[in-house]
Amino acid sequence: xxxxxxxxxxxxxxxxxxxxxxxxxxxxxxxxxxxxxxxxxxxxxxxxxxxxxxxxxxxxxxxxxxxxxxxxxxxxxxxxxxxxxxxxxxxxxxxxxxxxxxxxxxxxxxxxxxxxxxxxxxxxxxxxxxxxxxxxxxxxxxxxxxxxxxxxxxxxxxxxxxxxxxxxxxxxxxxxxxxxxxxxxxxxxxxxxxxxxxxxxxxxxxxxxx
Numbered sequence: 001x002x003x004x005x006x007x008x009x010x011x012x013x014x015x016x017x018x019x020x021x022x023x024x025x026x027x028x029x030x031x032x033x034x035x036x037x038x039x040x041x042x043x044x045x046x047x048x049x050x051x052x053x054x055x056x057x058x059x060x061x062x063x064x065x066x067x068x069x070x071x072x073x074x075x076x077x078x079x080x081x082x083x084x085x086x087x088x089x090x091x092x093x094x095x096x097x098x099x100x101x102x103x104x105x106x107x108x109x110x111x112x113x114x115x116x117x118x119x120x121x122x123x124x125x126x127x128x129x130x131x132x133x134x135x136x137x138x139x140x141x142x143x144x145x146x147x148x149x150x151x152x153x154x155x156x157x158x159x160x161x162x163x164x165x166x167x168x169x170x171x172x173x174x175x176x177x178x179x180x181x182x183x184x185x186x187x188x189x190x191x192x193x194x195x196x197x198x199x200x201x202x203x204x205x206x207x208x209x210x
Contacts, residue, residue, distance in 0.1 A: 001035070002061040003144070004068075005107055005158060006075070006085040007042075007050035007151075007203050014051070014079030022074070023052060027210055029070045030056050033063050038105060040205035045170060048152075049203025050084065055105065055160075057090065084109060084151030084201050086158050088144040102139040102162030106169055106204035109149075112156045116195045124195060127182045128159055137168025153198045162207055169204060 010019060023039050030037045036057035042049050054071075058064050064087070075083050086109055112121055125143055132138040140162040149155035163169045185191040187200070 001090040002058045002064060002087070003090040003158075004054070004056040004058070004064055004085070004087050005109070006054035006071070006083055007048075007107075007109070007201055008052040008054065008075060008083055009081045010051040011079045011081040018079045019052065022079070025074050026052075026054060026071060029067050029074065030054075031210065033067050034058055036209050038205070038207065038209040040208060042203055042205050043104070043166065046204060047202040048084070048199055049201055053105070053107070053203050053205040054085075055107065061087075061089075082151065084153075084155075085149070086146045086155045087148040088146050088158055090142055090144050101207065102137075102164050102168075103207055104163040104166050104169055104204055105207040106161050106163060106202075108157075108159040108203075109153075109155045109201040110157050110159065110196050111149075111153045111198045112195050113197050120195060124186050125157075127186065131183065132161070135168075135172055137164045137172055138162070139164060151201075163204075166204075 008022070019041060023041070026039045027037060030039070034056045036055070038053070038055040040053055042051055042053050056064070112124070128143055129141075132141050138161050142160045144158045144160075146155045146158060185193045187196045188194055189197065
């Protein structure tokens with residue numbers, strides 16, 4: 001599968017009607033070609049996560065070629081201030097609990113520092129993928145390496161999950177020992193093992209694909 005994520009940051013002048021119109025326009029463009037279309041307002045608590053979250057899944061990259069120009073054109077107009085995003089091949093390191101879906105979709109865009117040894121990157125990826133074993137609130141997850149990143153940083157990874165509910169993300173996930181004892185060291189500038197030095201985009205929304 002080929003996947004596209006866009007985190008849309010709206011200008012301060014954007015009102016509810018402008019946001020609703022943008023979401024409707026994006027859905028209209030993406031729906032005919034995409035296998036999965038999730039375009040929703042972000043929920044309170046995102047960090048550099050934008051105001052509208054776009055997640056699209058296609059059978060192959062060629063299916064994105066047509067709608068890409070239309071999406072970019074729409075996002076290039078007011079009331080959009082800026083966009084962070086990534087394109088990537090999905091499904092290489094992921095899992096879904098059979099028959100289960102989560103009510104909240106979360107995505108993390110991050111950039112591993114240039115020059116990081118491959119073995120170190122693989123240890124970092126393994127730590128991320130270890131987390132769902134200890135957190136039953138995660139119903140599906142996927143870690144992908146970015147093919148093309150856009151926005152405020154040249155993103156290298158996309159880390160996605162579906163959670164049972166918002167509390168499962170903001171509570172057990174962020175506060176669990178596996179997070180602060182194993183994963184946070186890769187992000188903490190005071191830790192010698194830090195490899196994610198740029199800011200991250202932590203975004204989430206209601207999981208209601210159309």
